[in-house]
Amino acid sequence: MQGYDKYAYEPFAVTVDLxxxxxxxxxxxVLLVERGLEPYAGRWALPGGFVLPRESAETAARRELAEETGLSDVSGLRLEQLRTYSEPDRDPRxxxxxxxxTALLPDPPEPHGGGDAAQARWLPYDPGxxxxxxxxxxxxxxxxxxxxxxxxxxxxxxxxxxxFTLGELQNVYETVWGVTLDRPNFRRKVLTTPGFVEPVPGAARLTGGRGKPAALYRAGDATSLHPPLLRPPREGRPA
Amino acid sequence: MQGYDKYAYEPFAVTVDLxxxxxxxxxxxVLLVERGLEPYAGRWALPGGFVLPRESAETAARRELAEETGLSDVSGLRLEQLRTYSEPDRDPRxxxxxxxxTALLPDPPEPHGGGDAAQARWLPYDPGxxxxxxxxxxxxxxxxxxxxxxxxxxxxxxxxxxxFTLGELQNVYETVWGVTLDRPNFRRKVLTTPGFVEPVPGAARLTGGRGKPAALYRAGDATSLHPPLLRPPREGRPA
DNA sequence: CAGCTTTATAGTCGTAACGACTATTACTCG
DNA sequence: CGAGTAATAGTCGTTACGACTATAAAGCTG
Known part of the structure; x- marks a missing residue:
């Protein structure tokens, strides 16, 4: 960056992808939008768009998130920078x-059509x-x-x-990791980690499904897990 | 990103900082360069520079790293993307x-003056x-x-x-974390983690300093630590 | 309504991992 | 040759965790 005044430089377009x-x-x-125009017309793509002249990438990402999800209040959502992609030919034009x-949403806010996307939809995550x-x-x-x-x-x-119930929280881990966890052990780990979750005061319980009603919890004030909750080591590679 | 063809967009300059x-x-x-020109003339800055038209950010970073450190072979070094900084007013011009x-170097490759920087030097890391x-x-x-x-x-x-010796490896942890670790426990953890380090075959030992000569090890083929080597929890916040 | 299924919650037991230590070995330095 | 220093060996008690059994409280099914 000290070389500003000597180097010629090329201007780039800067976008955010969500x-x-x-x-x-x-x-x-995953939230995906269907492209209407070439290149990749008809293909699914991540929502996103240009960073405007007076925006930071974070601001632009939050604006796009609101536009694409149609959510009224996006301010409370965690939006985390993943990484920057800059291969010269990643866009042919x-x-x-x-x-x-990356953003994580609690509940499926119904599809929506807001923003400029031809069509935006929740599709199952499929690495293929x-x-x-x-x-x-x-x-x-x-x-x-x-x-x-x-x-x-x-x-x-x-x-x-x-x-939420501890069962719901456990589902998050199991779904993202693609494993099944032992319920009592998961429960013990979460409850003995100070600040991870705290019980909802009113002794409220969630019923309605089958099975015994579960106690409700809220997120605690902790932000990191010490010691961590490790996913089971893959078979084939010793721990 | 689907909005390309509708939005006007502003071109940005894209740089890398190391x-x-x-x-x-x-x-x-830390490797720092002294700025010669305004703004921030005379201030220390991170080395870096513009991404050239046909480069990815990773390529540009590696090029800059070679230029600034004067190292002949930079190809083996780990260079990891940290994050992108895009506040509109981060550069007044x-x-x-x-x-x-972020890059980590084993040994201090002597200062150097290569590249375009007025002056590049290793300075002690000082958050202030x-x-x-x-x-x-x-x-x-x-x-x-x-x-x-x-x-x-x-x-x-x-x-x-x-x-390297296990003592040197322990110094890395102690220096970066700013703590002292128990030597036998550190040794046990490192040696019982498969693939973290492997002994150098020839039973080579490093002597020369005071104390008992230490055995030499190389980096193993493992890349992640399972279970991790946790830093001691901060006092004041229960673990 | 009885009994099955389902889910939540309680608790046990054995082992692995880890923090805190002590002891011993093998060097250099004065 | 001792004193100091750093590496290595090993012990002990506690915690964390995986595997598992048991009980409680709901819905469902006939």
């Missing part, structure tokens, strides 16, 4: 550098689905990152509504 | 979006030192990230020469 994840019906879903973000540009790689990176952050942060509550 | 860390004489050092990278632009924040973010990655990755060996 990997917005949620849990619908026990399966991980021009030089585009894209800052990717080819997306426009390098978006499949961005999405895979986002999935990896979220999976890793579940281990040592309290991020999982971001997938849950304000009040 | 937080290059090393251990000199048991203290964490123009709109600059900067992709920041004001740097040009938002570079003090970038540097702080890099330090945080490296500290966190030491816990669950084998990154620490990147600070060490190809063959």
């Amino acid at each position: 990997a917005v994840l949620t849990l619908r019906a026990g399966a991980l879903h 021009m030089r585009v550098v894209s800052v990717a973000f 689905r080819p997306l426009a540009f390098d978006h499949d790689r961005i999405l895979a990176d986002a999935h990896d990152r979220v999976g890793a952050k579940l281990e040592y942060s309290c991020l999982a509550t971001a997938f849950c509504p304000p009040e | 937080a290059v860390l090393t251990l000199r004489a048991g203290a964490l050092h 123009m709109r600059v979006v900067s992709v920041a990278f 030192r004001p740097l040009a632009f938002d570079h003090d924040r970038i540097l702080a973010d890099a330090h945080d990230r490296v500290g966190a990655k030491l816990e669950y990755s084998c990154l620490a060996t990147a600070f060490c020469p190809p063959e």
Whole structure:
């Protein structure tokens, strides 16, 4: 950066891309938009758009998130920078550098049509689905990152509504990691980690489904998990 | 990104900034360059520069790293993307979006003057030192990230020469974290983690200093630490 | 309504991991 | 040759965790 005044430089277009994840019906879903124009017309792509002249990438990402999801209040949502993608040919038309973000939503805010997208929909997360540009790689990176952050942060509550049961919280881990966890052990771990969750005062319980009604919890004030909640080590590689 | 063809967009300058860390004489050092021109003339700044038209940010970062350190072979070094900084006013002259990278060097490759910088030097890491632009924040973010990655990755060996003693490896942790660790326990943890380090075959030992000569090890083929090597929990916040 | 299924919650037991220590070995330095 | 220093070996008690059993409280099914 000290070389400003000597180097010639080329201007780039700067965009943001959003990997917005949620849990619908026990399966991980992603917010995708269908491209109407070439290149990649008809292909699914991550929502996103240009960073405006007076915006930071974070601001632009939050604006796009509101536009694409149609949510009235996006201010409380966690929006985390993932990484920046800058391969010279990632867009065939021009030089585009894209800052990717990850967001996690509690409940499926119904599809929506807002924003400028031809069509925006929640689709099940499928690592094999080819997306426009390098978006499949961005999405895979986002999935990896979220999976890793579940281990040592309290991020999982971001997938849950304000009040949730431990079963719902466990579903977050199981769905994102693609494993099943032992329920009593999960419960013990979460409850003995100070600040991870706190019981809802009114002794409120959630009933309605089958089985014994579950106690309700809220996210606590802790932000990191010490010690972490490790996912079971993969078979084939010793721990 | 689907909005290309409708939105007008503003071109940005894209740069890379490098937080290059090393251990000199048991203290964490950073590679800094002294700015010759306004703004921030005379201030220390992170090395970096513009991304050229046909480069990715990663390529540009590696090029800059070679130029600034004067190292002949930079290809083996770990260069990791940290985060992108895009506040509209981070550079008073123009709109600059900067992709920041972190690199870790084993041994202090002597200062150097290569590249276009007025002066490049290793200075002790000091969170209080004001740097040009938002570079003090970038540097702080890099330090945080490296500290966190030491816990669950084998990154620490990147600070060490190809063959190192367990004492040197422990120094990496102690220096970056700013704590002291129990030597036998550290040793046990490192040696019982498969693939973290492997002994150098020839039963080579490093002598020369005071004390008993230490056995030499190399980095193993593992890349992540399962279970992690947690830093001691801060006092004041219960674990 | 009885009994099955389902889900939440309580608790046990054995082991692995880890923090805090002590002891011993093998060097250099004065 | 001792004193100091750093590496290595090993012990002990506690915590954390995986695997598992048991009980409680709901809905469902006939």
